[in-house]
Amino acid sequence: MLKSVFCGFHCQIGFMPKYDTIAIYGVGLIGGSIGLALRNGKLASRVIGIGRRESTLQQAADCGAIDEFTLDLAAGVAEAEIIVVCSPVQLIAEHVLAVSQNCRADALITDAGSTKQRIVAQLASGTPVPQFIGSHPLAGSDKSGAENARADLFSGCTTIVTPTEKSNEQQLAALTQFWEAIGCTVKQMSPAEHDKALALTSHLPHVIASLLAASTPEELLPLTATGWADTTRIAKGDVQLWQQILDSNREPMLQALDNFAAMFGEFRQALASGDDAQFISILDQGKNHRDTVGS
Amino acid sequence: MLKSVFCGFHCQIGFMPKYDTIAIYGVGLIGGSIGLALRNGKLASRVIGIGRRESTLQQAADCGAIDEFTLDLAAGVAEAEIIVVCSPVQLIAEHVLAVSQNCRADALITDAGSTKQRIVAQLASGTPVPQFIGSHPLAGSDKSGAENARADLFSGCTTIVTPTEKSNEQQLAALTQFWEAIGCTVKQMSPAEHDKALALTSHLPHVIASLLAASTPEELLPLTATGWADTTRIAKGDVQLWQQILDSNREPMLQALDNFAAMFGEFRQALASGDDAQFISILDQGKNHRDTVGS
Numbered sequence: 001m002l003k004s005v006f007c008g009f010h011c012q013i014g015f016m017p018k019y020d021t022i023a024i025y026g027v028g029l030i031g032g033s034i035g036l037a038l039r040n041g042k043l044a045s046r047v048i049g050i051g052r053r054e055s056t057l058q059q060a061a062d063c064g065a066i067d068e069f070t071l072d073l074a075a076g077v078a079e080a081e082i083i084v085v086c087s088p089v090q091l092i093a094e095h096v097l098a099v100s101q102n103c104r105a106d107a108l109i110t111d112a113g114s115t116k117q118r119i120v121a122q123l124a125s126g127t128p129v130p131q132f133i134g135s136h137p138l139a140g141s142d143k144s145g146a147e148n149a150r151a152d153l154f155s156g157c158t159t160i161v162t163p164t165e166k167s168n169e170q171q172l173a174a175l176t177q178f179w180e181a182i183g184c185t186v187k188q189m190s191p192a193e194h195d196k197a198l199a200l201t202s203h204l205p206h207v208i209a210s211l212l213a214a215s216t217p218e219e220l221l222p223l224t225a226t227g228w229a230d231t232t233r234i235a236k237g238d239v240q241l242w243q244q245i246l247d248s249n250r251e252p253m254l255q256a257l258d259n260f261a262a263m264f265g266e267f268r269q270a271l272a273s274g275d276d277a278q279f280i281s282i283l284d285q286g287k288n289h290r291d292t293v294g295s
Numbered sequence: 296m297l298k299s300v301f302c303g304f305h306c307q308i309g310f311m312p313k314y315d316t317i318a319i320y321g322v323g324l325i326g327g328s329i330g331l332a333l334r335n336g337k338l339a340s341r342v343i344g345i346g347r348r349e350s351t352l353q354q355a356a357d358c359g360a361i362d363e364f365t366l367d368l369a370a371g372v373a374e375a376e377i378i379v380v381c382s383p384v385q386l387i388a389e390h391v392l393a394v395s396q397n398c399r400a401d402a403l404i405t406d407a408g409s410t411k412q413r414i415v416a417q418l419a420s421g422t423p424v425p426q427f428i429g430s431h432p433l434a435g436s437d438k439s440g441a442e443n444a445r446a447d448l449f450s451g452c453t454t455i456v457t458p459t460e461k462s463n464e465q466q467l468a469a470l471t472q473f474w475e476a477i478g479c480t481v482k483q484m485s486p487a488e489h490d491k492a493l494a495l496t497s498h499l500p501h502v503i504a505s506l507l508a509a510s511t512p513e514e515l516l517p518l519t520a521t522g523w524a525d526t527t528r529i530a531k532g533d534v535q536l537w538q539q540i541l542d543s544n545r546e547p548m549l550q551a552l553d554n555f556a557a558m559f560g561e562f563r564q565a566l567a568s569g570d571d572a573q574f575i576s577i578l579d580q581g582k583n584h585r586d587t588v589g590s
Contacts, residue, residue, distance in 0.1 A: 138520040158518060187518075200511055201519045205526040207562065210581030212503055215558040216495055221587055223453060223482075224496045225433040229588060231500040233525045235581040243575050250566060257563050263510040264559075267502065268552050271545060280538050286505030286530040292516055293524060 018181060019044040023080035025073070025095055027051055027060035029141060030112045031086035032149030035065035037182035040151040050076035060146035074102040082178055084135075085111040090244045093122035100129040108171050110135045110178075114198065115248040116162045116191035133175050134162040134191060136198070137184060142236040155183040160198075162191045199252035204260060206242055207253070209235040313476060314339040318375035320368070320390055322346055322355035324436060325407045326381035327444030330360035332477035335446040345371035355441035369397040377473055379430075380406040385539045388417035395424040403466050405430040405473075409493065410543040411457045411486035428470050429457040429486060431493070432479060437531040450478040455493075457486045494547035499555060501537055502548075504530040 022038055024031040027049040038044045049066035050073055051057045057069035070076045077083050077099050087095045092113045099109050109132040113119060116134045123129050137159040141148060159179040163172050176186045189197065213232040216224065246253055263282065270278035317333055319326040322344040333339045344361035345368055346352045352364035365371045372378050372394050382390045387408045394404050404427040408414060411429045418424050432454040436443060454474040458467050471481045484492065508527040511519065541548055558577065565573035 138518060140520065140522065157520065160518070197515050197518050201515050201523055205507060205523045208503060208507055209522075209526050209585075210578050211555065211558050211562060212500060212581075213584040214577050214581035215555050216584055218584065218587075220492050220496050221584060223433060223455070223492050224588055225435065225452065227435065227504075227529045228496055228500045229590070230525050230528045231504050232581070232585050232588075234522045235578075235585040237582070239575060239578045239582055242578055243571060246566065246574065247571060254563065254567055257559070257566070260506065260510050261559065261563075263506050264552070264556065267506060268549065268556075271541065271552070272549055274545075276538060276542060279541070280534060282509050283505050283530075283534045283537055286507075286509035286527070287532070287534055289508040289511055289513065289516060290504075290527050290530040292513075293519055293527075295524070 021080045023048045023077050023083045025050045026086035029144050032065040032146030033153035036151035063146050077103040082108045089113040093119045114245045116194045118248040120191045133167050136160045159184040162194050196252045199256040204256040316375045318343045318372050318378045320345045321381035324439050327360040327441030328448035331446035358441050372398040377403045384408045388414045409540045411489045413543040415486045431455045454479040457489050491547045494551040499551040
């Protein structure tokens with residue numbers, strides 16, 4: 001393993017970082033941005049990247065997202081106080097389990113997955129992993145990979161943590177502090193509440209953007225402008241990743257689609273029947289909600 | 296009226312601008328950006344702003360979008376070779392008519408409205424205005440007003456010109472040259488083709504963005520992130536303006552909504568029945584279309 005590049009610096013000025021060792025399993029956009037935020041904030045003596053491809057890990061190291069890296073999960077997590085599993089959502093439960101079998105008994109394990117209920121259910125059906133509490137930082141991009149990682153990706157973002165009744169209060173506090181340390185506001189929800197809310201605020205927008213892009217006839221694409229481009233931007237996202245998210249959140253997603261369809265039907269009816277006051281009130285509500293959120 | 300600020304400059308270097316006088320009726324985001332593009336490109340000896348509120352015109356002058364301004368339509372258009380009517384879509388026909396009654400017989404009148412059929416129908420039902428050929432520059436913003444105008448708003452953008460069977464070929468060529476001079480690529484369509492295409496590429500995205508924003512429960516707005524923000528950005532747009540656009544393009548808009556609803560229904564069915572291959576193919580098509588368009 002490489003030596004921590006910050007060690008000498010910390011010793012010189014007598015500054016003790018908040019954490020000794022943090023491990024990140026899967027160093028793409030999210031894992032890489034966590035690493036950059038930790039390293040830029042001098043929050044950890046060392047950030048260890050773990051993954052399955054040396055080239056990806058080397059790239060993350062080149063971007064400054066990690067101090068060291070390894071393909072050996074057991075060696076990578078052995079000394080870590082916190083391990084963040086940033087794998088694709090379908091692999092998270094499997095990776096959390098593998099981490100738990102190799103990490104310190106007092107280590108905290110979390111993730112950054114977009115859905116939560118299935119992970120909890122998968123973990124509950126096997127060997128218990130009491131050290132795991134789920135997280136979902138509400139940050140992202142249509143770009144992926146450590147080369148697009150940003151130290152400020154989490155600055156001002158909300159991270160939802162999803163403890164269950166089995167979660168330890170002290171570990172929950174430690175998890176909250178971890179996300180706050182890299183700039184997040186932390187909100188607590190149950191895994192089920194999380195998945196239902198995120199179906200509406202994140203997964204539905206993705207599907208709507210995809211449907212709008214997909215349903216635009218190819219020959220009209222040259223006539224699109226910034227409005228279409230903004231509204232469909234997230235349709236650029238990785239399809240496999242989104243298939244996994246939708247697959248793992250099917251029921252809440254169907255409810256979110258039906259919620260959208262109800263207002264869509266109302267709007268169409270108002271437009272068809274010349275009830276301008278009704279369709280204006282929907283446009284008004286859309287503008288109000290959008291203005292509330294800001295830029 | 297104010298004296299042209301460029302006159303001295305042009306005389307000094309013996310450079311003759313392409314146009315002597317261009318008039319812009321309504322100097323907001325679009326009219327202001329046309330003025331800025333003309334003035335930055337030194338394409339006209341003078342750009343005259345016409346409007347109904349002195350404060351708005353003064354602001355446009357302060358932004359450098361116009362050389363002179365007047366509240367007097369007749370005086371403003373009297374010497375203009377080209378008059379661009381940038382009024383809200385419901386007022387365009389009325390303003391085009393007023394312009395035609397006061398401008399030079401050989402002047403060219405165009406507009407920048409988002410729909411075309413109704414304007415043509417309104418004009419056809421009254422005194423003929425042979426000098427008018429409709430235009431729609433496919434540029435815009437969720438912001439409005441001359442203070443948000445940009446000289447490069449039209450750079451690389453497509454402008455659709457919509458001649459009818461009564462349009463004069465020479466004037467159509469002059470109109471094409473005008474938009475090309477400020478950086479546009481020009482495409483010709485009939486008013487009906489234009490409205491049908493734009494319902495899909497511009498008006499539908501606006502409605503979808505509004506519906507997504509409006510249907511998101513208020514208490515979940517703090518849980519939205521960049522994906523939701525991008526997908527709903529244009530819902531910030533001026534509601535009255537959009538009411539007018541939708542009102543003037545009702546039938547094509549209903550068809551566009553039904554086109555979207557068909558794919559929406561297909562997606563929902565695939566998700567509900569576990570037909571992942573089908574919903575993945577829609578996500579793939581969305582990504583392909585979006586990637587084709589670029590940033």
